[in-house]
Amino acid sequence: MRKSHGVVPLAGLLAAASTIHANADGAMLRAVQSLDEPRGYCLDIAGAGPTLDLDAPLQAHTCKGESPIDDQLFEADAQAIRASEHDRCVAVEALEPGQPLRLRACDGSRLQRWRFEGGQLRPGSRSELCVALAAARGEPWGTPRLVSPAYRRQTLALADCGATVAALTEFRWLEPAEVPRSRADTARDGMPFDLAVSLAAFGHEFDGAIAQQTAALYAPQPRVYEPEEIAVTKDLAYGPHERQRVDIYTRARRPAEPVPAIVVFHGGGLIGGSRAATTNVAEYFASLGYVGVNGGYRLAPDAKWPDGARDVAAAVTYLRDHVAEYGGDPRRIFVAGISTGALHAATYVFRPELVPADAARAAGAILISGPYTFDFAAAGRGELAYFGEDRSLWPSMVVNGNVSRTDVPVLMTTAEWDNARYTKAYAGLFHELVTEHGVTPRYFQSLGHNHSSQLLSLGTRDQSVSSVIVDFVERTGAR
Known part of the structure; x- marks a missing residue:
């Protein structure tokens, strides 16, 4: 025994x-x-x-x-x-x-x-x-x-x-x-070995089937918090559409002082996805003592550009007015998004002219593997449904090449196993911010991860991604 x-x-x-x-x-x-x-x-x-x-x-x-x-x-x-x-x-x-x-x-x-x-x-x-x-x-x-x-x-x-x-x-x-480890090469230590092998086997390819297989790999992973630690209020409406909803997660025993709030938006290729994919993210942030918010948004074809960014703005504005009821600090609301969620968050952050003038401003943004632009010669079903079929307008709709605001602190990440669609979009946006606007956002490559595993890892023993996000939140001041 x-x-x-x-x-x-x-x-x-x-x-x-x-x-x-x-x-x-x-x-x-x-x-x-x-x-x-x-x-x-x-x-x-x-x-x-x-x-x-x-x-x-x-x-x-x-x-x-x-x-x-x-x-x-x-x-x-x-x-x-x-x-x-x-x-x-x-x-x-x-x-x-x-x-x-x-x-x-x-x-x-x-x-x-x-x-x-x-x-x-x-x-x-x-x-x-x-x-x-x-x-x-x-x-x-x-x-x-x-x-x-x-x-x-x-x-x-x-x-x-x-x-x-x-x-x-x-x-x-x-x-x-x-026993604490003493090795210097510890950058990949957080990810369990079997997960690292499985994710590497997928390579740089990513589609719906791989997303499902990745989610299945993470489903049995032990969590670093217990469900009874978390309280949740679901389906709070920030707009009239059924997808304009947020779920707010807090510790069952809230901190005495106001805390940062982090609202996360899921991916789904512009035409799919739901809050169910990012529940773990909001739960994990709540377990740390933050207010974790799981945000939804309208999907194409019901939604057309730039409705995604406007939904992000509306959600942040709703939280500015209500997050104090849950122990949150209205001056420290961070937006986070993965894939399409990152596109909509980036559009909201970098192109304020596209959202209502009275929309709340985020304290910071965490942009995870977003398609901030796309291959105009090979538009997919999601791009056509959201951006429309007038190709002459596409260059003016994407984030890359159209940045008009740079005063919101930003953390950008890509995954080691992301494909070129995401790494090229990130590289182009980063280059634009540095060379044309003189700002350098924080950047992190999620070692060992693929496109969707980055956020799936939050709340597990693998803190390689979550620790970087927490560091960014803790070191970013109130707006």
Whole structure:
């Protein structure tokens, strides 16, 4: 059965041996005090991987958050401490001070019997002795490429407990998941490996079928919040059309001070999509203490350019007038959109002449993989339904080439697996903003993600996208 002790000191754990048989994953034995190593010192077999030396004395080594970690995995087995992956037990050659710890074939002898007393690992038949680190400072030791700071190590041996500083003799169990990573190449660490492989397999292609498969990949992912933490008020009308609705999410116990509000608009190729695709986004923002808003808008062919931007403006104006009722700050309303939602949000932000003059101004915009322009020679069904069939008007309708306002702070993202339709549109708009208007919006490439997984990841353990959005919101002032 799996150990349940986690970070609890080891005192008394071996006294109830039948309850602490560890599974094959094992755990780590860490010195309670960090001493000169913030990551802590763990019981360690010399070497690692192909250089592992099972016959060398055991040592105290920086607790590792990177594979391989089989050299630091141990488990309590009756009165023995067993190396989980190597079927050997911790032993000494003699029950005397100064004796180093070693690994030997498990035989149940008194040289392999241990008990914990007051957080100290003591020989079963010599309770005045205990395992101790040699000193308060270790020495730099072999460190893999890209790991920083360098690993450190110390020697371990039996010592007279009464004559040894307690900080050098106290240990506790540590689950591997508790150990912070030390590698420098951590940009992709947030995404689970199986998701990264699946998304990469789709490549740069993206269509409705891939969108459905991507959503199916994320549906079972654990959430970092519980449903009971969230309160929601649904179907609030900001206009007469049935799609001109917002759902407002807050923490069940709202913060005392007004908080930013973030309204997100879904994608769907101008003619499809719904708020159901972005529920997780509003929920996640609410779980953080913000007001999360899930916004709808009219679709083509019922809606024609620039109705999408006008719906965004109307929703923000509604929130300006009502968000305080939900604990939100009317001066800090952010618009966020993905794909078509980003197009409509960008049109609202960068082309104010297209929306009513009294429309509320957003505090900032988060634009995720938007089609800010399109290939005029290959217009699709959505473009024809929304922009109309008069091709001569298209260049004046898109965002690219028509920016007239740049005073709203903007964060733009694209996905690593976005196709050229989105990366070219982003690149053109970014170039226009920098070269023609002298402004540089923030930009982030969502590593490992495809077009729709960027927002699907919000609320999961993958914080690679959400952390950037939160940083932008927190560092953008009120309008």
